[in-house]
Amino acid sequence: MIQEGLRARSRKLVMEMPRPARDVERLAPYDAVSSLSAIKSLPKGTVPLKLDWNESSIPPSPRVIEAITGFLSNGHHLNWYPELGAPKVRAALSTYTGVRPDSILVTNGSDDALDLVCRTYLEPGDDVVVVWPTYGHFLIYVKARGVQPRLALPEDPYAVPTATILDTLRDDTKLVYIPSPNNPTGTVTPPADIAALCRAFPATLFLVDEAYYEFCGVTSAPLVAACPNLVVTRTFSKCFGIAGLRVGYLMTGPVIMENLRKLYNPKSVNALAQVGAVAALADVDSREAYVAQVRAGRDLLGHELRRRGAEVRVTQANYVLVRVRDPQGLVGALESVGVFVRDRSRMEGFAGWVRFTVGTLSQMHDLIERMDVLLETRPDLLASFVP
Ligand SMILES: Cc1ncc(COP(=O)(O)O)c(C=O)c1O
Numbered sequence: 001m002i003q004e005g006l007r008a009r010s011r012k013l014v015m016e017m018p019r020p021a022r023d024v025e026r027l028a029p030y031d032a033v034s035s036l037s038a039i040k041s042l043p044k045g046t047v048p049l050k051l052d053w054n055e056s057s058i059p060p061s062p063r064v065i066e067a068i069t070g071f072l073s074n075g076h077h078l079n080w081y082p083e084l085g086a087p088k089v090r091a092a093l094s095t096y097t098g099v100r101p102d103s104i105l106v107t108n109g110s111d112d113a114l115d116l117v118c119r120t121y122l123e124p125g126d127d128v129v130v131v132w133p134t135y136g137h138f139l140i141y142v143k144a145r146g147v148q149p150r151l152a153l154p155e156d157p158y159a160v161p162t163a164t165i166l167d168t169l170r171d172d173t174k175l176v177y178i179p180s181p182n183n184p185t186g187t188v189t190p191p192a193d194i195a196a197l198c199r200a201f202p203a204t205l206f207l208v209d210e211a212y213y214e215f216c217g218v219t220s221a222p223l224v225a226a227c228p229n230l231v232v233t234r235t236f237s238k239c240f241g242i243a244g245l246r247v248g249y250l251m252t253g254p255v256i257m258e259n260l261r262k263l264y265n266p267k268s269v270n271a272l273a274q275v276g277a278v279a280a281l282a283d284v285d286s287r288e289a290y291v292a293q294v295r296a297g298r299d300l301l302g303h304e305l306r307r308r309g310a311e312v313r314v315t316q317a318n319y320v321l322v323r324v325r326d327p328q329g330l331v332g333a334l335e336s337v338g339v340f341v342r343d344r345s346r347m348e349g350f351a352g353w354v355r356f357t358v359g360t361l362s363q364m365h366d367l368i369e370r371m372d373v374l375l376e377t378r379p380d381l382l383a384s385f386v387p
Pocket residue numbers: 053054108109110111112135179182183209211234235236237243247248
């Protein structure tokens with residue numbers, strides 16, 4: 001009986017497939033390309049220099065590994081759900097940031113925080129302004145809500161973007177995305193500008209992405225106590241060395257927090273990530289030593305590349321930009337010696353630029369040595385960009 005009914009209906013529906021939401025159907029898949037498989041197939045003995053995704057270039061503090069290994073000695077920590085809402089991470093983050101625990105939400109990477117804000121606040125017809133060029137993944141979260149973001153594109157991509165944001169912002173703009181330092185330009189938006197924008201446009205949500213905060217030390221986090229329309233996001237993927245565990249967080253005032261909590265999944269930060277994040281925060285010396293290495297490393301790399309004739313931008317984050325005539329050629333040549341960097345030259349307004357994640361001083365010396373070997377036979381690799 002059921003079989004007959006199913007046969008009759010499936011004939012009728014044979015050409016139809018379940019359709020995704022209209023706004024998702026229109027999206028192109030996010031074209032993230034990982035170098036991990038290329039790294040795995042490197043010849044034996046080649047030490048990879050993974051400098052393409054701005055992760056920490058070294059493993060986390062041994063205290064993180066110890067904490068996770070100890071935690072795994074009780075198998076129940078895997079068959080039980082994690083602690084809801086990551087309370088220990090929140091408490092430790094409150095000490096680290098100076099922000100009240102109830103103003104902090106721990107998420108599955110800061111990507112998850114950005115997505116949560118978009119899912120909670122955006123609907124078709126909303127106006128969203130995004131400082132550009134920037135972290136492209138954010139656009140997916142916006143477009144998935146049926147919103148076509150408007151790009152605030154400053155004439156000089158290295159200028160503080162506040163004036164361009166003001167020019168682009170409308171009175172009814174729902175959300176403005178301001179990464180600071182911005183990826184890839186490295187621009188830092190002063191907290192005083194953020195506070196002024198929040199006060200002038202109380203119906204607009206200002207989303208300040210501080211994924212690279214630790215490398216520059218400038219933050220808008222203390223403003224969340226006074227600016228109810230501000231959200232600040234951060235991550236454990238950069239200076240804490242646990243990008244693979246996926247932990248991020250956001251800070252905001254009580255009204256936005258109450259709305260975000262309606263969609264927030266308190267189980268979304270896994271048990272190992274929670275243990276790893278607490279241990280990473282506790283090892284202040286490791287973090288400070290790594291940040292100091294990166295700060296010295298970016299100056300060293302900038303200096304050495306300039307000495308070899310390249311056009312260079314040293315940012316306040318953990319990356320340095322190099323503008324060359326043949327970005328793909330440079331990326332490919334470096335790959336042949338086990339160095340992975342990111343071609344950003346196809347971003348609008350960013351022709352010619354290649355981004356190098358900065359690691360420790362010894363890694364940067366290693367990078368320069370490998371580059372010099374290449375330059376012996378390919379002196380054109382750092383040749384100037386021609387518009
Ligand atoms: C500006 C910016 N925001 C967010 C992220 C994502 O960080 P997470 O690993 O915490 O999801 C990145 C990653 O590169 C980034 O550059």
